[in-house]
Amino acid sequence: MLEIDFTKNLRNLMQTVGYESFKSLSRAAGVSQWQILQLRRGKIGQMRIEVLIKLSEILQISWTELVENFSVDGLSSSFHKTHSSHKNIDLLKQITDLQVEYERLTLSMLEQREGLKQEFQRSSLQILESLILQWPTAAHRAREDHQLSAVKILPLVDTPLKRLLQDWNVEAIASVGTEIPYNPQFHELLAGTAQPGEIVKVRYIGYMQHDQLLYRARVSLL
CATH class of the missing domain: 1.10.260 (434 Repressor (Amino-terminal Domain))
Structure with missing residues (x-):
């Protein structure tokens, strides 16, 4: 041939x-x-x-x-x-063009997501600025000076943490040491059993965000 x-x-x-x-x-x-x-x-x-x-x-x-x-x-x-025909060829070309556009949009979305992630990280670092800049020095001083009161360095952690949670609309479920009626939906017993409404003591704080439970507060029997 x-x-x-x-x-x-x-x-x-x-x-x-x-x-x-x-x-x-x-x-x-x-x-x-x-x-x-x-x-x-x-x-x-x-x-x-x-x-x-x-x-x-x-x-x-x-x-x-x-x-x-x-x-x-x-x-x-x-x-x-x-x-099949030129018509089918045109259809296949359209499909290929759509695939190319899909890949372009996917790449664009990935780039946008990475940009949003970096922006989120920067905003979080700004809130935690005092903590990440001053905490290493405070921790170093605490290791060298065993007489240094922990109360003096607590604001370095407490203040930026509260601000971060506030910006993220995260609210605490009660406070440590608070005595409250037991609610199994929001509380987790460390040990034993309790009936709903029974008074228990908060040992570890739980958190809510936009009415959604993040972590149950861990409580103990009185």
Whole structure:
């Protein structure tokens, strides 16, 4: 069987758009040199649609021109049999374009999410500024001076923590040492059992955010 060579056709198109070698065309289109060889050998009917889309865009020709330039009657009918019709080709191109747009939007969303994450981290660090700048020094002094009262360094932790929780709309469930009626929805017993309404003592604070429970307050029997 006579092998058809479309190399001259391809070189003419390449020269028009400024590509001197098949290797440079391969890189520009993002397809393998084997795929380009298939095109040169007239095997366009056996090539994947996404490869043809990339080549047609780089060569700056339409789908119909690509098919006509690299097909003979038998191969053209084979191509159309494989891909149904030009209408289906256009549909496949639209699908590919949508896939490209989807990938672009996905990348954009990832970049936006990373930007929001960094912005969140910066705003949180600003709130915790006094803690992260002064706490290491205060801790160092406490280790050196065992007489240093813990009350003097508590504001370094207490103040920024309260501000952070306030900015995030996080509210505490009671206070440590508070005696309150037991509610199993919001309280967790450290030991033993208790009936709802029975008075218990808060040992560890729980938290709510926008009416949603984050952590139950841990309580003990009196």
